[in-house]
Amino acid sequence: EEMATEVKAGQTVPESFLKKQKRCEEWDLAQKQELEAAKKKNTENRKLIFNRAKQYAQEYSEK
Template identity: 70%
Template sequence: MGEEVKAVIPESLLKRRKRNEEWELAKKQELEAAKKKKVENRKLIYTRAKQYAKEYEAQNGSLKLQKRRELRIAS
């Protein structure tokens, strides 16, 4: 009754399990890196859009001032 029966697992199965674990880990790391890169890219896009809007408003405001001055001079 005190005897333990050990199951013999083929070496090929052990290698396959180890390889699959390594692949899972590599895929998980790639996904994390892609997610981090995506977040950084979104921040960059947001800052560029904000800068563009700021430049557009400045240019649009200066054009309005220029037109007003032209109207005053023409009057």
């Protein structure tokens, strides 16, 4: 356990735990970014669909 980190009380934290914690944090960040991107994409799609429906309604009312 030469690659362990010292904690305040003199306990050691295994390197594998630290790696797992870091990997988990990176995964959470990636998930958060994907969620934000999906929300932005959905917002754009909703606007596009709304505008298409609005245009269709205008064309229909003109006929």
